[in-house]
Each structure stands twice: as structure tokens, then as C-alpha cells.
Amino acid sequence: MECNIIPFDDCVRLISQFVEEMNQTALYGTYERMLAENYASQNIMIKFVIYAYHEVIATSSRAIEKNCRRGINYMYLLGSWQVADHTTIV
Numbered sequence: 001m002e003c004n005i006i007p008f009d010d011c012v013r014l015i016s017q018f019v020e021e022m023n024q025t026a027l028y029g030t031y032e033r034m035l036a037e038n039y040a041s042q043n044i045m046i047k048f049v050i051y052a053y054h055e056v057i058a059t060s061s062r063a064i065e066k067n068c069r070r071g072i073n074y075m076y077l078l079g080s081w082q083v084a085d086h087t088t089i090v
Helices: 011-021 024-030 041-053 061-070 072-080
Strands: none
Touching: 011 041, 011 072, 024 041, 041 061, 041 072, 061 072
């Protein structure tokens, strides 16, 4: 998702790029893919959690779900995927 509202030097862009470049082989080897095809991948879930802890505002799965519906930075991380239910957020 290209979002011109978010400044190019905003930390959400850095977090997204960092997670994209991570070697997640061990992570995917440990956890089964439980999410439906329409929902965000585990890769995106990691972005949510890292960003939520960076913001130090709300790190519960319910708060992350709510922020995905309302916060532009979370929507940026979500891209074109549907918001996952709080029970599927890591």
C-alpha cells in the first residue's frame, strides 16, 4: 500500500522494511500457518506487534485489532489485507 500521508522518514516504514528483510525461516518452521487466505500473514502480524511495542500505547491483541481499523500507520502495515480478529493476532 502506497500511502503519501505517512512521511517517508516515519518509523512505521522502517519497521515494515526491517521485517520484510528479516530471515523468518525459523519462525515459519516453528508455527503452523493458521490464518485464512484473506487475512494478514504472520509477516504482517510481526509488523503489528513490533510497531505496537514501539508506540508503547497498546500492545494487547484487542488494541492492535482496533488500531488496524482506525490507525493510518496500522493500515499502512496491513496493506490490502483484511484486519485479522484479535484471536489470530500473535
